[in-house]
Amino acid sequence: MQERNYALNHAQVEQREVSGVLRNTYGLLALTLAFSGIVAYVSQQMRLPYPNIFVVLIGFYGLFFLTAKLRNSGWGLLSTFALTGFMGYTLGPILNHYLGMANGAEVISSAFAMTALVFFGLSAYVLTTRKDMSFLSGFITAGFFVLLAAVLASLFFEISGLQLAISAGFVLFSSAVILYQTSEIIHGGERNYIMATISLYVSIYNLFVSLLQIFGIMSSDD
Numbered sequence: 001m002q003e004r005n006y007a008l009n010h011a012q013v014e015q016r017e018v019s020g021v022l023r024n025t026y027g028l029l030a031l032t033l034a035f036s037g038i039v040a041y042v043s044q045q046m047r048l049p050y051p052n053i054f055v056v057l058i059g060f061y062g063l064f065f066l067t068a069k070l071r072n073s074g075w076g077l078l079s080t081f082a083l084t085g086f087m088g089y090t091l092g093p094i095l096n097h098y099l100g101m102a103n104g105a106e107v108i109s110s111a112f113a114m115t116a117l118v119f120f121g122l123s124a125y126v127l128t129t130r131k132d133m134s135f136l137s138g139f140i141t142a143g144f145f146v147l148l149a150a151v152l153a154s155l156f157f158e159i160s161g162l163q164l165a166i167s168a169g170f171v172l173f174s175s176a177v178i179l180y181q182t183s184e185i186i187h188g189g190e191r192n193y194i195m196a197t198i199s200l201y202v203s204i205y206n207l208f209v210s211l212l213q214i215f216g217i218m219s220s221d222d
Contacts, residue, residue, distance in 0.1 A: 021185050024193035025200070028080065032201055035081055036088035043092025050093035059086050064198065071194045080194055087205055094209060098216055107219055111211040119204055122175060126182040133183035136176050143173045164217050170210035174203040 051059070063083035070076035098104040126133060150166050153159070181199045184190040 017191065018186055018188065021191060021193050021196065025185060025196040028193060028197045029200055032080060032084040032197060033204070036084040036091070039085045039088030040091040040095065043089045044095045047096060048089065048092055051090065056090060067198055068195065071192050076194045080198060083198060084201055094212065098212060101216065101219070103219055107212065107215045110215050111208055114211050115204060115208040118175060118207060119178060122178045123182050126179055127186065130186060131183065132187055133179045134187070134189070136180040140173065140176055140180060143169070143176065147173060164214065167210040167213040170206050171214070174207040174210065177203040
């Protein structure tokens with residue numbers, strides 16, 4: 001009887017922890033998305049130039065690893081907003097690029113709607129079915145290196161259709177990360193809501209930018 005009560009109490013405590021991580025993650029994610037959107041709007045309105053690729057890489061990975069290091073302190077929250085604000089700044093010039101197209105506003109709205117649909121659809125699927133998506137870990141690791149190699153190849157070689165293939169790959173990769181990260185939260189693999197938030201945020205950012213590129217390429221071919 002005591003063992004049964006212990007197991008029951010342990011399950012209840014674990015469920016409360018999962019609920020807390022989910023609540024904090026989605027709350028912080030909503031705040032960072034809103035903050036990033038405001039920064040992107042300001043960047044777009046001011047017509048700020050897109051930073052050098054090395055600035056982007058140093059800024060992103062520097063802030064990402066800083067956030068990971070500070071994830072267990074209040075400074076981690078500040079670093080999270082610094083990271084998402086920086087990514088919002090890089091989004092402004094990208095939006096201006098597409099707004100310069102004849103149907104740029106339609107491309108942006110389509111990419112935004114599709115991003116929201118994919119994120120909420122995948123999250124709802126995992127949350128309702130509670131399926132364990134840990135098997136995606138290997139795919140995500142392999143996909144990261146494949147996409148990294150493809151991006152590097154695109155910098156040095158002009159290969160027809162490569163950019164479209166990279167964008168499609170990022171859509172699949174980001175979708176897999178959303179499934180995996182959500183599963184990790186509800187199955188106890190992720191207990192730090194700051195790390196869960198930045199993982200989901202980066203996935204949403206990559207998903208949106210990749211869909212922008214796909215819709216932009218498809219639109220220009222019309």
